[in-house]
């Protein structure tokens with residue numbers, strides 16, 4: 390191999406190595422973080438399920454919340470539907486935090502791990518948590 394192409398080849402390898410953590414970060418689910426799922430409501434569910442399949446929740450919960458907000462605030466459409474026989478509305482507090490009442494060990498823990506700052510709590514209040 391002539392020197393020039395050798396250097397080019399090494400450069401490409403170098404770039405791949407240097408950028409890989411970033412590429413990895415973009416596709417990664419924050420699977421390394423341990424979130425606590427158990428809450429009184431979830432423990433009492435017959436079928437332990439979220440509003441959508443888990444994988445979809447991990448990737449898309451922010452989009453779901455945004456579309457809920459638009460539905461409620463712009464369309465005044467609050468009804469979500471039944472999960473495990475219980476009727477829910479499209480609400481951050483009344484729905485997400487009804488089941489995930491352990492916000493600090495669930496939402497916050499993962500967001501801290503993923504370095505995401507969520508400004509929703511400036512206005513939306515989380516109920517005082519009951520420590521289990």
Ligand code: HEC
Pocket residue numbers: 454455457458461462479480481482483507508509510511512513
């Ligand atoms: C500046 C204050 C403010 C911030 C910040 C804010 N919201 Fe809201 N949000 C409101 C208000 C006011 C309503 C209307 C409440 C109603 O009609 O029930 C609302 C309604 C909603 C609703 C539907 C009703 C409900 O009970 O939840 C959702 C979902 C929602 N917001 C999600 C979010 C999310 C997600 C974030 C962060 C990304 C966020 N909001 C940040 C003020 C705020």
Ligand code: HEC
Pocket residue numbers: 424426431437438439440442443446447450453454472473477481484485486487488489
């Ligand atoms: C009826 C109860 C219930 C409601 C309402 C609910 N969840 Fe869940 N959620 C669960 C359960 C149970 C799981 C675990 C599902 C599983 O393991 O398949 C879960 C899983 C998740 C996960 C994946 C966690 C992980 O890494 O394993 C996320 C993220 C999540 N929920 C966010 C939300 C958000 C955001 C909302 C509101 C838009 C919400 N959930 C509403 C019960 C609920």
Ligand code: HEC
Pocket residue numbers: 419424447450451454481485486489495496497499500503505506507508509
């Ligand atoms: C398994 C990890 C995990 C859990 C659990 C989790 N989140 Fe998230 N959340 C994320 C990640 C990662 C992002 C950033 C995604 C992005 O920017 O594409 C995020 C982003 C968000 C955003 C958008 C923030 C913004 O300003 O754009 C909202 C709102 C949100 N999460 C709400 C919640 C709520 C409410 C819960 C608990 C009911 C929750 N999340 C639980 C990982 C999680």
